[in-house]
Amino acid sequence: MILWFRHLPRLNIDLAEWNPFIKNNWFREHFMKFVYLLQIIILLMPNFFYIGFGSLNIFTLFLLGILILIPHELLHIIVINKKGNISLTFRGVFFWLHTDAILSKTRFWIFMSLPLIVLSVVPALFSFLASGNIKSTLLIISWINLLISAADIINSFLIAIKPKNSIFYRGYYRVEKN
Structure with a gap:
């Protein structure tokens, strides 16, 4: 079931077993500042590569x-659907x-990374094979999705550095014993 613009009910987990996904309180409190910084860097990227939009x-x-945000969110939903x-x-x-x-x-890594891969990496790679307006369109799609994906990029990195047998639940994780 998808709840549109409503929060899921409060979670009831044993915090002795589960760790916060972002352990460092300072980083957790300032997470969005890192996202904004990454977005500013991405926003300025076309200037560094002399690509003018x-x-x-x-x-x-x-x-x-908006047209890129919709498939971006749908790709997230496809991964966790059902x-x-x-x-x-x-x-x-x-x-x-x-x-x-x-x-x-x-x-969880696929959930965070699939829209980045499909809507930024793939179009950027295909842009090397294209020219003219198609190349520009692919680069614009890639660039806009990178802006949208700033938080996903940081989260994908954080997921990758978690232990191998980690499982994730609403902002928390724990390591499963074999």
């Missing part, structure tokens, strides 16, 4: 952002997906 006005970029309930909420301009499913390290 100057012909696009703000309205067009905003419309493209694993548990899903809640799509937002805070400011950020959308957040939450689930009450317990996810393995692999599934």
Whole structure:
């Protein structure tokens, strides 16, 4: 079941067994500042590579952002569909997906990384084979999705450095014993 713009019920877990996904309190409190910094860096990337998107006005970029956000979120949903309930909420301009499913390290990493791979890495790679307007379109899609994926990029890295047998549940993780 997908809950649109409502939070899932409060979780009831034994905090003696589960650790916060981001253990460091300072980093947890300032996580979004790192996301904003990454977004600023991504926003400036076309200037570093001399790729100009100057012909696009703000309205067009905003419309493209919405058109890319929809498949981005759908790719997240596909990974966790039928694993548990899903809640799509937002805070400011950020959308957040939450689930009450317990996810393995692999599934959680795929959940965080699939939209990045499909909508940023793949179009960027295909842009090397294209030219003209198709190349520009692929690079714009890749760039906008990178902006959208800033939190996912950081989370994917954090998932990758967790122990091998980790399982994840709503902002917490624990290591399964074999």
